[in-house]
Amino acid sequence: xxxxTKISAAAVSLLLLLSQIFSVWNLxxxxxxxxxxxxxxxxxxxxxxxxxFWREWLSRKxxxxxxxxxxxxxxxxxxxxxxKNSVLYYDGEELHNSTPYEFDVTGRxxxxxxxxxxxxxxxxxxxxxxxxxxxxxxxxxIYYQKxxxxxxxxxxxxxxxxxYRNSQALFLRGIAVALxxxxxxxxxxxxxVRKILKPFYRLRDAANIIADGNYGERVECGSRDxxxxxxxxxxxxxxxxxxxxxxxxxxNEKQRQLLGALAHELKTPMTAIQGYAELLQKVxxxxxxxxNALSYIEEECKRLSRLSVKMLQIVELSGExxxxxxxxxxxxxxxxxxxxxxxxxxxxxxxxxxxxxRIVTEGDEDxxxxxxxxxxxxxxxxxxxxxxxxxxxxxxGLFVKDExxxxxxxxxxxxxxxxxxxxxxxxxKEGGAxxxxxxxxxxxxxxxxxxSIESSPxxxxxxxxxxx
Amino acid sequence: xxxxILVIEDAEHINELVCINLETAGYxxxxxxxxxxxxxxxxxxxxxxxxxxxxxLPGKDGFALLPELKAKxxxxxxxxxxxxxxxxxxxxxxxxxxxxxxxxxxxxxxxRVEKVLARYQKEEDCLRVLDVEIFPKERIVKKxxxxxxxxxxxxxxxxxxxxxxNIAISRxxxxxxxxxxxxxxxxxxxxxxxxxxxxxxxxxxxxKTVPRIGYRLEDRA
Numbered sequence: 001x002x003x004x005t006k007i008s009a010a011a012v013s014l015l016l017l018l019s020q021i022f023s024v025w026n027l028x029x030x031x032x033x034x035x036x037x038x039x040x041x042x043x044x045x046x047x048x049x050x051x052x053f054w055r056e057w058l059s060r061k062x063x064x065x066x067x068x069x070x071x072x073x074x075x076x077x078x079x080x081x082x083x084k085n086s087v088l089y090y091d092g093e094e095l096h097n098s099t100p101y102e103f104d105v106t107g108r109x110x111x112x113x114x115x116x117x118x119x120x121x122x123x124x125x126x127x128x129x130x131x132x133x134x135x136x137x138x139x140x141x142i143y144y145q146k147x148x149x150x151x152x153x154x155x156x157x158x159x160x161x162x163x164y165r166n167s168q169a170l171f172l173r174g175i176a177v178a179l180x181x182x183x184x185x186x187x188x189x190x191x192x193v194r195k196i197l198k199p200f201y202r203l204r205d206a207a208n209i210i211a212d213g214n215y216g217e218r219v220e221c222g223s224r225d226x227x228x229x230x231x232x233x234x235x236x237x238x239x240x241x242x243x244x245x246x247x248x249x250x251x252n253e254k255q256r257q258l259l260g261a262l263a264h265e266l267k268t269p270m271t272a273i274q275g276y277a278e279l280l281q282k283v284x285x286x287x288x289x290x291x292n293a294l295s296y297i298e299e300e301c302k303r304l305s306r307l308s309v310k311m312l313q314i315v316e317l318s319g320e321x322x323x324x325x326x327x328x329x330x331x332x333x334x335x336x337x338x339x340x341x342x343x344x345x346x347x348x349x350x351x352x353x354x355x356x357x358r359i360v361t362e363g364d365e366d367x368x369x370x371x372x373x374x375x376x377x378x379x380x381x382x383x384x385x386x387x388x389x390x391x392x393x394x395x396x397g398l399f400v401k402d403e404x405x406x407x408x409x410x411x412x413x414x415x416x417x418x419x420x421x422x423x424x425x426x427x428x429k430e431g432g433a434x435x436x437x438x439x440x441x442x443x444x445x446x447x448x449x450x451x452s453i454e455s456s457p458x459x460x461x462x463x464x465x466x467x468x
Numbered sequence: 469x470x471x472x473i474l475v476i477e478d479a480e481h482i483n484e485l486v487c488i489n490l491e492t493a494g495y496x497x498x499x500x501x502x503x504x505x506x507x508x509x510x511x512x513x514x515x516x517x518x519x520x521x522x523x524x525l526p527g528k529d530g531f532a533l534l535p536e537l538k539a540k541x542x543x544x545x546x547x548x549x550x551x552x553x554x555x556x557x558x559x560x561x562x563x564x565x566x567x568x569x570x571x572x573x574x575x576x577x578x579x580r581v582e583k584v585l586a587r588y589q590k591e592e593d594c595l596r597v598l599d600v601e602i603f604p605k606e607r608i609v610k611k612x613x614x615x616x617x618x619x620x621x622x623x624x625x626x627x628x629x630x631x632x633x634n635i636a637i638s639r640x641x642x643x644x645x646x647x648x649x650x651x652x653x654x655x656x657x658x659x660x661x662x663x664x665x666x667x668x669x670x671x672x673x674x675x676k677t678v679p680r681i682g683y684r685l686e687d688r689a
Contacts (some may be wrong), residue, residue, distance in 0.1 A: 126625035267478050267549035277486040278574050281681055282636035283492050296481045 003200075004193035011184045011189055019181075023174040027167045034163050037128060040140065046156055049082045050145045055155065056081060057147075063214075071095060073153060082154065089153040101135060103155050139164050195294070199227040203234055215242040259418035267309065267435070269300035310435040314418065317442040325362040325447075330393040333365065337372040337391070341380065349386050352376075357394040363447050368398070368465075371443045374436040375400040375463055382406070382461065392464075399447060399464030406457040416441040416451060437463075471585055474519035476500045476533065477547060478526055480569075486547070486577070488519060492634050493578050503528030504511040507536055518584055521564075523548040534562050544663055547572075548594050575641055587605065595630050597687050600669055602630060609669070615654045616668050621646060625661045629675060638682040658682075 056077040057070075064070035075096045078088040087103055088096040131142045143156040156299040177223040199221040218238060221231035243263045276293040279285065283294065334354045338345075345352055359369075372391070379389045382404025407415060407422065414420045419434040441451040455461035473495050477483040480501065487497035498516070500506045504527030518540050523530035527675060538542050546559045551569040559567050565584045565687050568577060594600040594653045607623055609616050617624070624646050628637060639655035662683055677685045 198469075264549050267570045268482065271549070272479070272481040272485060274571045275482065275489075276572065279485065279488060279492075282574065282678065283634060284683070284684075284686075285488070289488065292484075296484075300481065 004190050004197060007387050008186045012186050015185060016178055016182055016200075020175065021180050023171065023178070026175075031167045035141065035160060038158060038160065042143070042158060043130075046143045046145070049086075049156075050147060050154055053077055053081050054147045054150070057150070057152075067255065068120055073351075082156070085158065086154060086156040089155070090152070090229040091151040099157060101140070101157065103157075105108045105280070129303055137161075140284050196227070199223060199231055203231055206234070206238075209240055210241070215245055241455075257436050258418050261434075262311065265419050266304070269304050269307075272300045273304075307435070310439055314435060314439050314442060317367075317439070317446060320446060323364045323367065323446050325364060326364055328361050328368065330361055330364055330398070331357055333368060333372070334391055334393065335367055337376060340369075340373055341376045344380050345389070348383065350380060350382060351386075351388045353390045355387055355390065355392045355394075359462075361393070361398075367443045369447065371465065372398065372400065374440050378436060378441070378463070379404060379461070395467075397452065397464050397466040399462055400458065401454075401462040403460040406459055406461050407453070407455040408457050412453050412455065417451070428437050442466075470494065470496065470647075471517040471535075472496045472498065472515070473508070473581065474498050474500060474516045474521075474537075474542065476503070476506050476519060476525065476530075477522040477633070478502060478524070487546055489577055490572050490581070491555045493581075493632055494634075502526040503530075503533055503582075506533055508511050510536050510540055514540075516540070517589065518542065518581060520547045520568075520581075521545070523550055523559070523615075531558070531562060532634060533607065534559075534564060543588050545580055573637065575632070575637070578635070580632065582648075597633065597685065598674065602626065602646075611669055618668070619664075622661055622665055624670075625658070626665050629665075633685045633687045636681045636684040637677040642682060 007468070014020045031281055034271035037250070053074075057074050060073055062069060064073055071090055074090070075088060079088070079098075082088070084098050085093060087099055094102075129144050131144060133140050138159055138161045141158040141160050143154075143158075145154045146152070147154065202221060206217050206219045215238065218235045220229040220235065221228050221233075276297050280293055282288065331354075334356060336384055338352055340352065340354075361409050376389065376391070377398050383389060383402050384404065387403040389403075390399075392399045411422050415422070416437045418438040420438075421434040437451070438464075444451040447465060448468075449467045451463070452466035453461070453463050455463070473490055475483055475486045475490070475497050477486060477499075478501050483499045483501065485618060486682045487499050490497040493553060496546060500509065501514055519537050519604040521530045521537070521544050521630060525533070532547070534544055540677040544563070545567045545568055546571070547568050548555065548572045550556075556567050556569075565587070566580050568580055589668070593603065593605065595597075595604065599612045602608075603610075604627060607620075609618050609623065609626065625642065628642060628645055639658045640656050662675060667677055671685075676686055678684050
């Protein structure tokens with residue numbers, strides 16, 4: 001069931017229930033008030049009539065020699081004084097009746113006589129009393145009085161069925177009006193609730209659209225109520241989800257490109273290995289060519305293994321978020337790096353100048369060493385014979401500076417991408433795979449710094465780890 | 469089948485490999501390592517029968533060199549690590565004759581080279597090995613001027629060995645070329661054919677058995 005229907009149904013049924021309780025109570029009160037008014041109007045008259053009858057009858061009683069005459073006289077007085085709607089009894093026997101009803105003062109068929117008798121012990125004689133009786137489907141208000149000192153009883157009635165009929169009719173009319181109002185209420189309430197719930201419908205549609213993959217959908221509900229807050233929260237959530245999805249897609253794309261680059265990078269050594277192996281198997285080569293082929297195969301295998309080691313390092317490091325840091329002595333680190341690159345430096349007759357202003361740093365020794373060696377290797381490749389390479393450690397960071405060929409400005413952006421090589425054939429000839437700087441930037445990241453690259457073509461480069 | 473073939477490939481090892489393959493099969497290979505050098509070289513009065521062209525080259529790349537080679541009426545086979553369909557389509561649409569994706573097998577390279585050459589120049593009327601003459605069109609084999617009867621399958625087998633002389637051809641490759649399907653466990657059939665060819669032409673020393681591989685027809689002339 002829809003929320004608007006539920007709210008309308010609940011509101012309408014509550015309204016009907018409460019309004020009916022109120023109207024029943026109201027009708028009851030009104031009817032009682034009417035009866036009360038009637039009673040107070042007639043009560044005094046009845047009492048007066050009773051005492052008048054007594055006085056009148058008593059004034060002539062002395063002349064009444066026998067009982068029968070006295071009774072006749074009483075009827076005479078009664079007829080004159082009390083008139084319509086009244087009955088006179090003498091000791092339970094009806095003397096005069098000007099009503100269409102038969103009352104029973106002795107309490108055999110109706111109850112008021114008995115009730116009266118029962119209460120006589122509390123009430124004094126001669127007082128009037130009031131009873132409500134239902135006779136022949138009519139509501140009668142009955143005044144009853146025993147005339148004091150005599151055996152006369154006077155009963156007067158008043159038909160108040162009209163009040164009951166009225167209140168019943170009013171009750172039915174009330175129900176009809178209430179039902180009509182309830183109908184109006186249902187219609188209006190449904191419309192209003194729909195209007196209030198409109199942002200929710202919008203929210204539902206937006207959620208469905210987003211679920212279908214359109215992450216750009218927003219609710220954009222301007223209202224300032226709770227619904228507006230929910231919509232704003234929803235939009236915020238959608239923003240984050242979209243951002244996240246975009247990030248994932250980006251990472252995915254990056255990975256795909258990396259894989260593609262890797263596959264491509266594998267093909268060149270694979271072609272050489274496969275080709276030379278086939279050649280050795282199928283063709284009788286001269287001894288010189290044979291040994292060449294074998295050395296090519298070995299060389300390409302070495303390149304593959306270097307490639308896989310670096311790839312593994314990159315993959316491992318890119319998944320890592322923090323590393324175990326130890327206190328390291330920078331001069332010691334530099335000395336080790338120099339030792340490892342010594343032969344490569346000497347081959348090209350390069351000078352290595354080491355300046356360590358800062359002595360101690362925190363980091364992973366193996367990673368930082370691999371970082372420096374990668375940079376030194378690059379510097380060696382870029383430098384011309386007899387030039388100088390500087391290795392410096394300062395409060396700013398660790399840097400390798402050379403006087404080599406430099407990096408064209410438009411390439412700097414790309415050179416930390418895996419497999420990016422500025423001059424592919426030259427890089428390959430020198431054994432590069434295009435992974436060095438990608439690895440270095442990961443290492444820099446893990447040491448809480450960035451890989452800083454400053455270079456101008458023809459003048460040299462300064463590349464290093466810049467502490468943030 | 470003497471033909472001059474340009475080998476344009478920047479990876480030295482692979483360039484040398486291709487050259488060795490081509491020379492073994494009796495072609496003349498001319499290596500080039502970058503695009504600009506090729507472009508410069510083509511300005512002179514040179515003639516080549518075919519060019520094997522790498523796509524990614526220093527200087528002018530393969531796609532840029534293609535029109536220059538076409539202008540010189542040199543058919544081109546692309547030789548590249550890019551195996552994706554768009555690159556292949558582009559290469560072929562631009563006018564390359566064929567497309568060879570690295571890594572490739574020797575026989576595949578030679579077959580493709582031969583097919584392209586055949587398309588551009590008439591197949592030779594007569595192939596010679598020592599004192600044996602083979603006429604592919606007439607399907608006649610003569611030894612010292614005397615015609616020797618050959619069954620069709622034997623003839624095809626001999627043709628293959630002669631075409632790719634000095635290169636070992638595996639039994640599987642022979643089977644594939646002759647029957648067109650892979651015959652599981654039927655490589656002995658090849659041995660039977662080879663034995664007959666050897667006997668008919670007295671080629672016991674010329675057609676060598678290469679252990680674990682197959683056979684090689686040797687003609688170092």
